[in-house]
Amino acid sequence: MNADALRGHIEALLMSVLEHDHLHGYAISEALRERSGGALNVPTGTLYPALRRLERVGRLTSEWTTAGGRRRRTYRLTPAGRIALARERAAWQEFAGAVGGVLESHARRRRDGAG
Template sequence: MKADAQVLKGHLDVLLLATLDEGPRHGYAIRDELRQRSDGRFDLPTGTIYPALHRLEAAGLITGSWSRAEGRRRRSYQLTAAGQQRLHTERGGWREFAATVTAVLDREPWPATP
């Protein structure tokens, strides 16, 4: 099942931050990393990715810089300290939320006991 941008609404920003956790990437590489990590389920158009990157940059969560590769200019992005903190916070919140939803759906007590 492929997800579209509407399904990811509210989650796209943190997913993009996660693709930058291992270091800087240019826009297409971010899109490709998201597609690879999701086994192709999050194959989003550039018209969805780039506005989100611009929003994250305006919020100070990522920073961008221009470079030249193969004669073409491209913009690479990396997490700022604020972006790293937001990613850390969002990951913790997501894990708690996912565990709670799983407990409700599977009718198991939360937190799950090993």
């Protein structure tokens, strides 16, 4: 999927991945790829600035942890992030419904011969 398609949605996607787990950057990237069936491959140049933005506005918190002898910064969703995620989900449902209505209406008209 093209990076432009993610613009405006990356922060909601990141918050969703962190809703139930605290993860480090690579694990977040892998979770996005897995949950999307391989369609979302977020480059580090997009991932880390978005994580820092979310942390700066209080939607995420982070801490340094050590696992397997490696230090990693792990991220966790905050209560404010949970509220923001709920709002993002509602906005996405509204947007997807509107776009779907337009696209399906056109397809339905063509199928019914109203073209």
